[in-house]
Amino acid sequence: MEENATMSVAEDVASEAIVAPEAVAVAEEAVPQKKKRKPINQQKLQDNLWGWAFCLPLIIGTVWFVYAALIMAFLLSFTDYTVGNSVPLMEYLFTMGKHIATNMDTGARDAGYWYKFVFTHTVRNTFAEITYNEMGYHLFNTVFYMIGIPIGMILSMFFAVCMSRDIKGGNVFRVLYYLPCVASSISIIYTFRIMFKETGVINQMLGLATEDGGFRWIDQGATTAQTWGSLLGKDSTNEFMRNPYWCQGIFTKLVIIIMSVWKGLGGTIILYVAGLSGVNAATKEAAQIDGANGWQIFWKVTMPDLYPVIFYNIVTSVIGGMQIYAEPVLMQGESWLTSGYVSLIWRYGINGDLGQPYASLGTAYGMVLAVMIFVLTLFQFWLDSRNKD
Amino acid sequence: MEEMENMQVVEPVEEVDLTPGSASKEQIIKHYSPFRYGVGAVLAFFGFSSKTHRASKKRAKLVMDIATYVILLFGTFIMVYPFWWMIAGSFAFTGQSGTTDMFNELVWWPSSMTTQNGVGLFYNYQWLFTSGFKGGSNGMPKGYSYWRAILNNLIYSIVPVVVGVITSASAAFSFAKIQWIGRNQVFFFLLAAIMVPGPSIMVTQYVMYDQMNWRTNGLALIIPGLFGSIMTAFFIRQFLFGLPTSIVEAAKIDGAGYFRIFCGFILPLAMPAIMAQGLLSFMGCWNNYMGSFIMVPQSSPWINLPHAMYVLANVNTENQAPIIAASVLCVLPVLILFAAFQKLIIGSLMLTGSKE
Numbered sequence: 001m002e003e004n005a006t007m008s009v010a011e012d013v014a015s016e017a018i019v020a021p022e023a024v025a026v027a028e029e030a031v032p033q034k035k036k037r038k039p040i041n042q043q044k045l046q047d048n049l050w051g052w053a054f055c056l057p058l059i060i061g062t063v064w065f066v067y068a069a070l071i072m073a074f075l076l077s078f079t080d081y082t083v084g085n086s087v088p089l090m091e092y093l094f095t096m097g098k099h100i101a102t103n104m105d106t107g108a109r110d111a112g113y114w115y116k117f118v119f120t121h122t123v124r125n126t127f128a129e130i131t132y133n134e135m136g137y138h139l140f141n142t143v144f145y146m147i148g149i150p151i152g153m154i155l156s157m158f159f160a161v162c163m164s165r166d167i168k169g170g171n172v173f174r175v176l177y178y179l180p181c182v183a184s185s186i187s188i189i190y191t192f193r194i195m196f197k198e199t200g201v202i203n204q205m206l207g208l209a210t211e212d213g214g215f216r217w218i219d220q221g222a223t224t225a226q227t228w229g230s231l232l233g234k235d236s237t238n239e240f241m242r243n244p245y246w247c248q249g250i251f252t253k254l255v256i257i258i259m260s261v262w263k264g265l266g267g268t269i270i271l272y273v274a275g276l277s278g279v280n281a282a283t284k285e286a287a288q289i290d291g292a293n294g295w296q297i298f299w300k301v302t303m304p305d306l307y308p309v310i311f312y313n314i315v316t317s318v319i320g321g322m323q324i325y326a327e328p329v330l331m332q333g334e335s336w337l338t339s340g341y342v343s344l345i346w347r348y349g350i351n352g353d354l355g356q357p358y359a360s361l362g363t364a365y366g367m368v369l370a371v372m373i374f375v376l377t378l379f380q381f382w383l384d385s386r387n388k389d
Numbered sequence: 390m391e392e393m394e395n396m397q398v399v400e401p402v403e404e405v406d407l408t409p410g411s412a413s414k415e416q417i418i419k420h421y422s423p424f425r426y427g428v429g430a431v432l433a434f435f436g437f438s439s440k441t442h443r444a445s446k447k448r449a450k451l452v453m454d455i456a457t458y459v460i461l462l463f464g465t466f467i468m469v470y471p472f473w474w475m476i477a478g479s480f481a482f483t484g485q486s487g488t489t490d491m492f493n494e495l496v497w498w499p500s501s502m503t504t505q506n507g508v509g510l511f512y513n514y515q516w517l518f519t520s521g522f523k524g525g526s527n528g529m530p531k532g533y534s535y536w537r538a539i540l541n542n543l544i545y546s547i548v549p550v551v552v553g554v555i556t557s558a559s560a561a562f563s564f565a566k567i568q569w570i571g572r573n574q575v576f577f578f579l580l581a582a583i584m585v586p587g588p589s590i591m592v593t594q595y596v597m598y599d600q601m602n603w604r605t606n607g608l609a610l611i612i613p614g615l616f617g618s619i620m621t622a623f624f625i626r627q628f629l630f631g632l633p634t635s636i637v638e639a640a641k642i643d644g645a646g647y648f649r650i651f652c653g654f655i656l657p658l659a660m661p662a663i664m665a666q667g668l669l670s671f672m673g674c675w676n677n678y679m680g681s682f683i684m685v686p687q688s689s690p691w692i693n694l695p696h697a698m699y700v701l702a703n704v705n706t707e708n709q710a711p712i713i714a715a716s717v718l719c720v721l722p723v724l725i726l727f728a729a730f731q732k733l734i735i736g737s738l739m740l741t742g743s744k745e
Contacts, residue, residue, distance in 0.1 A: 044568075046647070047567055047568050047569050048569040048570060050563070050567055050569075050646075050647040050648075051563045051567040051568070051569030051572060052563075052569065053563075054559045054560060054562055054563035054567065054647070054651070055559070055560035055563040055564065055575065055579075055622075057556040057559070057560070057615075057616050057617055058556055058557060058559075058560035058579060058616060058617045058619065058622055059560075059575065059579065060616060061556075061613065061615075061616020061617060062579050062582045062616070062619060064616075065590075065594065065613050065616070066582040066585050066590065067582065067585075069590040069593040069594050069597065070585050070589070070590050070593075072593045072597075073589060073590050073592065073593040076592075076593065081596075083595065083596055083599065088600055089593075089596050089597060089600055158460075159460075159461070159464055162457045162460055162461050163461065165453070165454070165457050167454055167457055167458065171735075173461050173464075173465060174735060175728075175731045175735060176465050176468055176469060177464065177465070177468050178727075178731075178735065179468060179469065179472065179724065179727070180468060180471075182672050182676075182723050182724065182727045183472070183676075183720045183723065183724065184675070184676040184678070184695055184716070184719045184720055184723065185676060185678060186676075186678045186695040186698055186699060186716075186719070187475070187695075187698070187715075187716030187717075187719050187720045188471070188716075190698070190702060190709075190712055190713065190716055191471050191474060191475050191478075191713065191716060192471070194478070194709060194713070195471065195474060201474065201496050204496055205496070262467070262468070262471075265468070266468070267738075270735060270738045270739060271738075273739065274738075274739040274740075277739075319586070322586070323586055323587065323588050325588065325679070326678060326679055326682075330678075330699070342588040345588050345589075345591060345592060346591070346683065349591070349592035349595075350591070350592060350595055350683065359592050359593075359595075359596050362591070362592035363589075363592050363593060366586075366588055366589035366590065366591065366592060367589060369586060369588060369589050370585065370586050370589040373586050374584070377584075
């Protein structure tokens with residue numbers, strides 16, 4: 001067979017040479033003139049040209065919209081640029097040296113001003129009667145939502161193991177569980193928001209709906225805190241208990257965690273089902289013959305094989321979890337008790353909550369976020385490498 | 390003393406082989422207790438072996454299968470119920486000035502349906518078409534309508550996805566099948582871009598699009614997608630590695646240029662991967678709320694359907710049944726698409742081991 005193939009290839013080459021004698025002649029004429037120079041392999045040149053040509057759009061897109069944007073964000077974070085600035089962005093960055101130290105607005109800002117602002121900006125809340133560090137609270141919210149990651153992983157592992165059993169219709173379940181993943185998140189959020197209303201279906205099912213309302217899962221008003229304040233004791237000497245402003249956010253966060261777990265379950269299940277189908281069946285059987293029970297096989301054989309999948313899932317979930325934005329904002333609007341860190345970028349960088357949309361402040365927040373995500377990812381890889389030793 | 394005697398009496402019995410198969414019922418009851426024997430019988434019925442009974446493997450499997458189905462069906466109920474609620478809620482009647490607790494009794498079906506209030510069954514949907522999304526009212530931008538929302542969504546999700554998947558596929562072809570200097574370095578340089586979190590570069594992108602005037606004519610959501618995405622290219626590249634390189638070489642020897650090889654061989658052969666990635670990107674773009682919310686100003690008729698839903702829900706806080714109807718209309722096309730291509734999509738997800 002191989003001989004035949006090479007033969008036919010050789011024939012093809014020969015026939016082509018016969019078909020185009022003129023081209024060969026031209027090529028031969030051209031060759032002696034170029035001989036003094038370094039000979040160029042035409043095929044390799046073609047490969048290199050076409051190779052670059054084919055991935056040029058992707059390279060341009062990535063460099064332009066990601067790397068250039070990143071570098072510009074980094075540079076901008078040391079300046080004082082606003083979104084509506086009359087100086088175009090590129091021109092501003094090329095003359096950046098002028099803008100770093102001296103400032104157009106107040107004259108009091110130095111290069112690290114926005115970074116100091118990010119870490120030290122405090123806000124006075126009149127209702128809760130506290131002054132809080134804004135970045136700290138938003139980071140706390142972001143991390144709080146990550147409770148959903150282990151919950152989702154355990155649940156999806158459980159369902160994936162169920163689906164991997166030798167039963168009929170396992171594929172149908174896989175599709176049905178994946179439905180929430182393809183649904184528009186804004187539709188899901190609005191549906192959940194009404195389902196978790198005081199008189200909504202969840203309170204009906206749990207028996208928490210009453211004549212004059214019901215349990216407030218989602219509420220940005222002061223009522224929840226007041227209800228909880230009376231519950232926890234108004235006479236308490238502990239400020240934290242007497243004025244439980246923090247209660248306002250807890251249940252909204254809980255609803256958002258439930259929703260995120262519900263929405264993300266299907267994707268993780270598919271990941272795990274794919275992983276489970278790749279587990280070595282022979283090892284499993286050997287363990288079974290050696291007298292291991294199902295539980296032991298799962299922990300000693302299946303889990304080590306699944307480890308790369310689980311690790312990948314944790315890394316991507318943490319990266320995604322750090323960037324949570326739309327869910328809390330759509331569920332109850334911007335609030336210091338529920339919003340994630342990214343909403344600070346939106347509020348100060350684009351929306352202009354400080355009076356003007358300070359693009360520089362937004363990029364400073366973004367740079368801090370990028371560093372945090374990078375460090376977290378590195379930390380996980382470090383844990384992973386330690387685990388392997 | 391008595392206890393000692395008893396133990397001495399029992400001890401000889403211990404030497405009898407008590408494994409469930411070989412010992413008689415009397416022997417087992419005598420050694421253990423009738424109660425334990427009964428418990429063992431019940432356990433064996435449910436497929437669990439104990440010291441008194443050995444359950445048959447068939448029974449064990451049957452019981453486990455039933456348990457699996459019960460668990461999976463319960464999970465399916467939780468996964469599907471909100472969708473059912475959405476559909477049922479879109480037929481609830483809240484009127485133009487309805488009360489906020491209009492979904493009061495809605496567990497399975499709304500207590501106050503549209504037809505019971507003298508309007509048609511699809512009243513909420515009609516309201517969306519006639520006045521809900523109408524430009525100028527409900528906070529909608531001028532010149533807006535429901536069809537405009539659908540058209541915008543289609544433009545945003547077809548143009549960048551079709552072009553982007555082809556550019557991604559061409560890059561994947563270049564990385565997988567053409568030998569050029571530095572291709573691995575370039576590939577990892579591009580792959581490293583997925584490490585950059587989107588929100589970090591959000592503000593610069595906003596300023597860039599703003600100064601190029603892409604925000605008010607929808608280009609901000611179209612042009613970046615045309616250049617392809619590195620993840621799509623990555624997955625298609627993985628797929629192309631599975632194809633024999635000899636196809637490309639044979640075609641080259643036959644005199645086909647790389648462009649012809651790409652159009653004539655690679656695109657048709659990699660179609661399953663391209664289709665799957667394209668469908669997933671389509672769904673992502675159709676549901677892209679963040680892009681429109683951040684990049685497109687609310688006064689522009691280029692806002693997409695999810696963004697328009699957000700505007701409508703903020704203005705129309707009392708009468709929320711039409712918003713649920715809009716949710717259904719937003720979810721339905723994607724669900725239909727997913728149902729039609731679920732084998733391809735799930736297969737691709739299983740193969741690539743990605744979540745999106």
